[in-house]
Amino acid sequence: MQQNLSACGVEPKLVDHLTDLHPLLDRDGAVIISGPECGDEATRALARQIFADQTLAVPDAARVFEGGEYDHARAQVTNHIATPAHTDGFAYGDLYPDYMLLSCVRECANGGESVLIDGYQVRQHLLDHPEFSWAGHALSEVVIDQTEAQMQTALSPIVMDNGRGRRMVRKTLEQRPCADSRDPERDALMIALWRDTIDQAYMEAPRFKLRAGQTLVVDNYRMLHGRDPYDDLQRMLWRVWVWTTGALGVPELPLASDTRHASVRTN
Numbered sequence: 728m729q730q731n732l733s734a735c736g737v738e739p740k741l742v743d744h745l746t747d748l749h750p751l752l753d754r755d756g757a758v759i760i761s762g763p764e765c766g767d768e769a770t771r772a773l774a775r776q777i778f779a780d781q782t783l784a785v786p787d788a789a790r791v792f793e794g795g796e797y798d799h800a801r802a803q804v805t806n807h808i809a810t811p812a813h814t815d816g817f818a819y820g821d822l823y824p825d826y827m828l829l830s831c832v833r834e835c836a837n838g839g840e841s842v843l844i845d846g847y848q849v850r851q852h853l854l855d856h857p858e859f860s861w862a863g864h865a866l867s868e869v870v871i872d873q874t875e876a877q878m879q880t881a882l883s884p885i886v887m888d889n890g891r892g893r894r895m896v897r898k899t900l901e902q903r904p905c906a907d908s909r910d911p912e913r914d915a916l917m918i919a920l921w922r923d924t925i926d927q928a929y930m931e932a933p934r935f936k937l938r939a940g941q942t943l944v945v946d947n948y949r950m951l952h953g954r955d956p957y958d959d960l961q962r963m964l965w966r967v968w969v970w971t972t973g974a975l976g977v978p979e980l981p982l983a984s985d986t987r988h989a990s991v992r993t994n
């Protein structure tokens with residue numbers, strides 16, 4: 728990839744009032760709000776305030792705390808490795824949450840910067856590419872296997888439509904050609920181009936640090952998120968997933984803001 732990918736990285740704007748939030752969320756795909764309390768229930772309440780009568784589900788918050796709150800084996804924590812850009816909640820298959828909130832209780836002094844990649848721009852980059860335009864088109868046409876191990880089945884294109892004009896993109900850890908693909912090599916190349924373009928955009932993207940007392944609101948249908956490594960194991964955030972009337976649908980499963988209920992074994 729020779730072309731400039733700088734348009735794919737997004738540094739969200741900071742607002743102090745809810746009334747300023749939606750225009751920026753719609754424009755940039757993400758925004759940071761400062762002011763509301765950053766507890767678990769407070770973050771759920773904030774989500775209901777933001778999405779108001781469009782809110783369909785706001786499950787219990789999940790603690791984002793590397794190493795585990797009660798984990799004594801902290802030698803095995805993964806905070807020293809960057810988390811590559813991804814979509815949240817893909818364990819729920821095609822019915823992944825359309826929005827996500829991350830509220831920061833405690834930031835870390837060194838590292839832990841967040842990165843946001845605009846999936847719509849990544850697709851556009853491929854569509855505009857002289858050599859890989861076919862892949863940009865194939866993203867919305869070719870059904871692949873996006874099922875996470877033991878989780879809800881997802882046989883669908885990487886780029887989808889919610890049926891009411893809202894575009895959904897997805898970057899999971901295990902995207903692969905379907906077992907019955909007519910051209911698995913071509914599908915694998917499309918997936919590799921999607922992944923590699925995102926990873927390259929990640930390298931070039933601006934970094935920003937979520938500070939204690941700030942909440943990041945992310946359009947999870949559009950944006951891919953990741954974070955850099957860090958070294959303070961007390962770093963702690965609350966994550967809240969949100970399903971709104973703009974979502975493809977709400978899973979008919981117990982919901983949480985992590986994957987604990989998304990396993991096929993709980994069905």
Ligand SMILES: [Fe+2]
Nearest residue numbers: 813814815952
């Ligand atoms: Fe995530």
